[in-house]
Amino acid sequence: MSGFSVVDVNIDSTTTALVTGANRGIGAHFVSQLLERGATVYAATRRPDSIDVPGVRVLALDITDPEAVASAARGAGDVNLLINNAGSSTWADLLGDLDAVRAEMDVNFWGTLSMVRAFAPILAANGGGAVVNIASALSWSVYPGNGAYAVSKAANWNMSNALRLELASQGTLVTSVHLGATDTDMIKGYDLPKNDPADVARTVLDGVAASKIEVVADESTAMVKAALARDPAEFYRQFLTA
Numbered sequence: 001m002s003g004f005s006v007v008d009v010n011i012d013s014t015t016t017a018l019v020t021g022a023n024r025g026i027g028a029h030f031v032s033q034l035l036e037r038g039a040t041v042y043a044a045t046r047r048p049d050s051i052d053v054p055g056v057r058v059l060a061l062d063i064t065d066p067e068a069v070a071s072a073a074r075g076a077g078d079v080n081l082l083i084n085n086a087g088s089s090t091w092a093d094l095l096g097d098l099d100a101v102r103a104e105m106d107v108n109f110w111g112t113l114s115m116v117r118a119f120a121p122i123l124a125a126n127g128g129g130a131v132v133n134i135a136s137a138l139s140w141s142v143y144p145g146n147g148a149y150a151v152s153k154a155a156n157w158n159m160s161n162a163l164r165l166e167l168a169s170q171g172t173l174v175t176s177v178h179l180g181a182t183d184t185d186m187i188k189g190y191d192l193p194k195n196d197p198a199d200v201a202r203t204v205l206d207g208v209a210a211s212k213i214e215v216v217a218d219e220s221t222a223m224v225k226a227a228l229a230r231d232p233a234e235f236y237r238q239f240l241t242a
């Protein structure tokens with residue numbers, strides 16, 4: 001028990017989950033594994049036609065659209081597990097296209113926060129429950145070519161820390177998830193070792209069921225986190241060109 005959740009979070013037939021970005025990638029694995037564990041699942045997506053999974057309740061939801069977020073909250077008042085999985089990666093530099101930089105913040109920070117704001121009263125009414133925010137190893141590091149994404153995931157991480165404190169009194173667990181390269185469309189153009197998205201989803205659900213406030217999904221992310229305790233010059237030197 002972490003001490004942050006007033007009630008235990010089970011993932012079973014008592015769970016009603018909402019997953020954002022549920023149509024593909026890690027989100028699709030959350031949906032199938034939640035169903036396997038007996039949960040009721042709202043699969044939220046910008047493209048409802050792209051989900052054809054028996055037994056799920058499909059919701060049309062762009063998390064950057066305030067009216068769509070409000071509508072989702074009106075239509076899913078029985079949720080006790082909110083998985084903020086939807087994420088944007090434009091590969092924008094901070095000194096590049098400002099619209100692309102803003103797009104990362106709109107989804108990974110503002111959209112995610114708006115989901116928590118809309119569902120916090122619902123979680124309270126349903127006994128506390130849990131919020132899971134999918135952040136990244138890049139909450140704790142950055143490398144050339146992903147400045148905007150990394151900044152937005154750093155904001156996502158500390159948003160989770162702040163929300164955990166703000167939601168503790170209503171018994172809501174807030175779990176921040178950190179992972180490295182995972183085999184989904186997001187990084188399909190990159191030839192490097194990748195996590196299996198099914199493993200990531202399983203690790204996250206097991207972590208939530210164990211009331212963990214943070215899930216570090218792989219060894220490379222654990223190494224990135226450990227590097228924070230050292231001189232940053234050690235880490236960032238590798239990226240500097242003469």
Ligand SMILES: NC(=O)c1ccc[n+]([C@@H]2O[C@H](COP(=O)([O-])OP(=O)(O)OC[C@H]3O[C@@H](n4cnc5c(N)ncnc54)[C@H](OP(=O)(O)O)[C@@H]3O)[C@@H](O)[C@H]2O)c1
Binds near residue numbers: 026182
């Ligand atoms: N894959 C990795 O290496 C990696 C590493 C660290 C963290 N992550 C994080 O893991 C999470 C899942 O990503 P993934 O790897 O599964 O990527 P993915 O396959 O690219 O899926 C991204 C999902 O987010 C949805 N989405 C994007 N913007 C949205 C919006 N405004 N409203 C609603 N849904 C939106 C997409 O919907 P559409 O289909 O409509 O575009 C899609 O379902 C993300 O938060 C990502 O940042 C991934």
